[in-house]
Amino acid sequence: MxxxxxxxxxxxxxxxxxxxxxxxxxxxxxxxxxxxxxxxxxxxxxxxxxxxxxxxxxxxxxxxxxxxxxxxxxxxxxxxxxxxxxxxxxxxxxxxxxxxxxxxxxxxxxxxxxxxxxxxxxxxxxxxxxxxxxxxxxxxxxxxxxxxxxxxxxxxxxxxxxxxxxxxxxxxxxxxxxxxxxxxxxxxxxxxxxxxxxxxxxxxxxxxxxxxxxxxxxxxxxxxxxxxxxxEWVAGFIGQGGVAPVHGVSAGMELGEEALLKGLSSDVGAATPVLIRPQDVRVSERGIAVDVAESIYRGERYELKLRLASGAELMAYHHQPLQAGQRAAVQISRGWSLESTR
The missing domain is CATH 3.40.50.300 (P-loop containing nucleotide triphosphate hydrolases)
Incomplete structure (x- = not known):
């Protein structure tokens, strides 16, 4: 060999x-x-x-x-x-x-x-x-x-x-x-x-x-x-998820809930694209405001397409359907900051 x-x-x-x-x-x-x-x-x-x-x-x-x-x-x-x-x-x-x-x-x-x-x-x-x-x-x-x-x-x-x-x-x-x-x-x-x-x-x-x-x-x-x-290109090609602009972070950083909450709500400094996988997004009573764009039944769960205030779209999994156009809140436990697309 x-x-x-x-x-x-x-x-x-x-x-x-x-x-x-x-x-x-x-x-x-x-x-x-x-x-x-x-x-x-x-x-x-x-x-x-x-x-x-x-x-x-x-x-x-x-x-x-x-x-x-x-x-x-x-x-x-x-x-x-x-x-x-x-x-x-x-x-x-x-x-x-x-x-x-x-x-x-x-x-x-x-x-x-x-x-x-x-x-x-x-x-x-x-x-x-x-x-x-x-x-x-x-x-x-x-x-x-x-x-x-x-x-x-x-x-x-x-x-x-x-x-x-x-x-x-x-x-x-x-x-x-x-x-x-x-x-x-x-x-x-x-x-x-x-x-x-x-x-x-x-x-x-x-x-x-x-x-x-x-x-x-x-x-x-x-x-x-x-x-x-x-x-961003690799993130979009491998697996599912969404990419959102987050302020105050650099490429190649693993971000927790606090950093994501702060960076998504801020408009200070340059924005970096951050990959957020659906298993890291949880629908909750309080958190980051989103609009429900779509809810699709996948058998064992519902697949949600959610829209942030910036216009960026995220995916999430949930045990029950939400209505398109409904306002909801999510908590995001992890994100990974990316290089910008060439």
């Missing part, structure tokens, strides 16, 4: 930067997500890692070996990486075992070695009992597991996954998330997972690279991203 270093990696299509000076250091065995909206550069970055795209600038190293850099571009088959595509890309005329073993056939491995590795790969994704089935007889989740086994059979140092759950329904997505977690536990492989779904990234990855317009916005654990987002 080897660490993967991305040093100022860039990719331009004409004058347009798709990836702009991206720096990441990924430890062996990590499960990393590249997370961002469509067009942010995450799939382009994955294709550069795989060797399907040339880089424009910077370098990519795996365990000290230069994969891509000035004058160097190792082809995909020499990078010790495997890729799982969104479309599965299975051969319809081959059985599950034949699909999984196809890369080894291209490598001209001996039959005994090929059978051993096919068996181990199918066992890792829990599909040994379906080895003789055709892809058309499998569910979407099973087909994705076959694609994962085909990647694993080559014994790559790094597994690359390009939005592998995008074509599955909600029920299968939840099932496959658990399959990916189990696969990672069993193999210990380094995994790089591209997704635009922040819930997927938060539940699977040990660290997340949040990307926007080709640039890295923040690189951190899911817990840190949720609790301490760097900017």
């Amino acid at each position: 080897a660490n993967l270093i991305l040093d100022n990696v860039s990719k331009h299509f004409g004058d347009q930067p798709a990836v702009d000076r991206l720096n990441l250091s990924i430890e062996p065995g990590e499960f990393v997500a590249l997370l961002g909206p469509s067009g942010c550069g995450k799939t382009t970055m994955l294709r550069m890692l795989a060797g399907f795209e040339n880089i424009t600038g910077g370098s990519i190293r795996l365990g000290g070996q230069l994969l891509a850099g000035e004058g160097v571009h190792l082809p995909p088959e020499q990078r010790r990486m495997g890729m799982v595509f969104q479309s599965y890309a299975l051969w319809p005329h081959m059985s599950v075992a034949q699909n999984v073993g196809y890369p080894l056939k291209m490598q001209k491995l001996a039959d005994s070695e090929r059978k051993r590795r096919i068996g181990e790969a199918l066992e890792a994704v829990q599909l040994t009992h379906l080895a003789d089935r055709a892809p058309k007889d499998l569910s979407g989740g099973q087909r994705q597991r076959v694609a994962l086994a085909r990647c694993l059979v080559t014994e790559p140092d790094v597994v690359l996954l390009d939005e592998p759950l995008a074509n599955l329904d909600r029920h299968l997505r939840a099932s496959m998330e658990e399959a990916f977690r189990e696969f990672h536990r069993r193999t210990g492989a380094t995994m790089i997972y591209v997704t635009h779904d922040q819930a997927e990234a938060m539940s699977l990855a040990s660290r997340i690279a949040v990307m926007n317009a080709g640039r890295l916005e923040q690189w951190s654990t899911p817990q840190e991203l949720y609790t301490y987002p760097r900017s």
Whole structure:
């Protein structure tokens, strides 16, 4: 197992930067997500890692070996990486075992070695009992597991996954998330997972690279991203909540109830955007005045959209509905001050 270093990696299509000076250091065995909206550069970055795209600038190293850099571009088959595509890309005329073993056939491995590795790969994704089935007889989740086994059979140092759950329904997505977690536990492989779904990234990855317009916005654990987002953009992309202007505070501060009450009611000094998560807002008899904009039933609770005097909107959870247009009061126990949006 080897660490993967991305040093100022860039990719331009004409004058347009798709990836702009991206720096990441990924430890062996990590499960990393590249997370961002469509067009942010995450799939382009994955294709550069795989060797399907040339880089424009910077370098990519795996365990000290230069994969891509000035004058160097190792082809995909020499990078010790495997890729799982969104479309599965299975051969319809081959059985599950034949699909999984196809890369080894291209490598001209001996039959005994090929059978051993096919068996181990199918066992890792829990599909040994379906080895003789055709892809058309499998569910979407099973087909994705076959694609994962085909990647694993080559014994790559790094597994690359390009939005592998995008074509599955909600029920299968939840099932496959658990399959990916189990696969990672069993193999210990380094995994790089591209997704635009922040819930997927938060539940699977040990660290997340949040990307926007080709640039890295923040690189951190899911817990840190949720609790301490760097900017307004990241705060809006990760989790739910509202951002309100608070006076008398600086970026990067954790604020308690007293500081929030003072800063929200003051107009002295510059205002700093502060993230307030819904679980930190409690409807009470006294506190900060708000107007109820919306009340939505979510089964176990009501989700409230509340408007402050400044016009900023907050979210809160409550055990009973409030009427739109109603005046209420809230107590806010925590906030996190952010950098202003660029």
